[in-house]
Amino acid sequence: MSADEMRKPGGGSGAVLGGPGAAPSSAEPGAAGAAPAAGDPGTAPHEALDHGASAVHHHHSHAPGSRHGHGHHLLQVEGLTVAFRMYDDAAGSFLTAPQRDVEVIHDLSISVHEGEVVAVVGASGSGKSLLADAVMGLFEPNASVRGRIWFDGEPQDAASLAALRGRGISLVPQSTASLDPLMPVGRQVEGAPRGRGAARRADARRRAARRAELFERYGLAPEVARLYPHELSGGMARRVLLCCALMDEPRLIVADEPTPGLDLPLAVRALADLRAFADAGGGVMLITHDIELALAVADRVAVFRDGTVVEETAVASFADPALLAHPFSRALWHALPEHDFAAGDDALTDGEGAGPAAAADGGLPGAVGAPADGPWGAGAPLTEADVEADEEDPC
């Protein structure tokens, strides 16, 4: 079917090759406007390929803001599969239960360009956060991860991804419990100074100065630095988390549900901050269950379902369901409040998790409500937005 063909533009193996202009596109041509890739795409290394003029490559279409700095993606994930080794609960007794691998993410591919926000939209509890973990190189001990990840054109493995944490890739975590409850937030934002001796002290001073600047930019009073996390409102905690990420001057921000617990104006504001970061040349991978917010801020949307990205397309494609390739994407379109709310289409029913989370978002409609029919039900041990019964914000 057509979705499948879209995913394999050159008719090739669907891996790292970029067939120039192979498939019809829903979006504008690439902004960089370089010449199509030369040579044999099947053997050329990924970083040698020029993606410039190809409107659809690597299974995705472009948005006007998408740029290929240095001729490659800022972040490229290909064929990511994450599985967990766990005991089989179907067995009669726990003592004899065999272990099996449960695949939570399979064959997922996604790209982030410089200067753009890519929203990964999917149901609560469907395993989106694992994508963030994989990009950060943070895995549980019982996880097995396969696939290929490039950052800035360089292929990465678990060790090099770990080395990029805080040094190129920063996370905006999902939970406000991500702040150390026993450390004043100013010191947490500043982070641990690097180096030794005098260099370390200089780095500490530089960090303190940058922290003050970030606090000012995000409307946090200087006194906030001395408060402990339990003394912050939900909105302040979110801004503090964002400051933590920006502190390290990343090139890519992975934001994992940064808005739950914020009311609409604050959510918009938080997303505007991410937007501003992208406009300044950074890349953002925004993981969210809230398609309406995603459409408001993102350049491109990756539709996440059953552990994989079923469609990666420009936000503009959501103007018309005909531009959407995958039935689930079209179902999402129909579920938007300004459209027909036709929830009966496809598998779009009101999900277990989306309800309370959407309510916590200030009652925004349009949250993705498809239940996860994979192994991750509502009871799965994922820290998703719905778990946070939000303590939130009087602001």
Next chain:
Amino acid sequence: MARRILIALGRLALLLAAVSLAVFVLVDLSPIDPVQANVGQAALLGMSDEKRAALAAHWGADVPWPERYLAWAQALLQGDMGTSLRYNQPVAQVIAERAGNSLVLMGIAWAASGVLGFALGVAAALSRGRLLDRAVRAYCFVLASSPTFWVGLLLLTVFAVMLGWLPLGFSVPAGKAAADVTLADALRHVALPAVTLSLVGVANIALHTRAKAIDVMGSDWFRFARARGLSPARAMARHGLRNLALPAVTLQFAQVAEIFGGSVLVEEVFSYPGLGQAAVTAGLGGDVALLAGIALVSAAIVFAGNLAANLIYGLVDPRLRPAGRARAAARRALAGEGASRG
């Protein structure tokens, strides 16, 4: 604050009353005849019945326990802890002589097991599943399931009997005048009992700390610290330790009671003249005044340990700290600002 102190003192008084009452009832139920236990078998046999009755009357052995308890409690309130049957000295004096020895022994064991146990527990958690972790756990499981007196006997056999490095027992060299005893002598004598108590205490603390540290490493904030580029060890140093401090404080002060219990056995094995040994002597001799005195002192020490833990919580955990005036004002101002922005 004054209110909290009053409440604490009230609780302490109730605790002491309950403990002493229990001692009197238990001693009364015990089959040991104080006259027989304190006179000695040979002397007892040679004694006439009148003499025995006179001794029993002198010691008040036939007075019913509630009456004895009330008399004892009344004297206690006037500062008199009674006279020890066994040592024929005022109870306060016996306890004072022995408490010094015991506190040195328990202090060393308490500090060593706390520091070592905490370090081993954190190190094991950081190397979870690897060799160091397995070694620490193996050590802990073996030690935690070994009886304290058996560990003491083992050390005694190896270091005192086979190697002859350390003395067999007592707190000072036998036959040496008290004035000639040096600090080195005292340390040599306290070494084996202190090591025995520490070894067993370490296992408990290390296992608990390891479990807590693993919880900490699974927390959202620890993962976030890792996501910002800190290695597990550095994240532990920067964020983990301060969060482990609270459970460690609880554990360490709960350990006071454990160490006290262990010291009774260890002092017995090493003939170390401390409170524990005196408690055993008092119990076996029906020496209710001494036993009650020791029970009161131990209960007060354990109570003080728990109280200290509560007070330290307040110092360590900002969430339990009453907000200072400046802080509260800052928060109010910020809340107002937030409201106006929202």
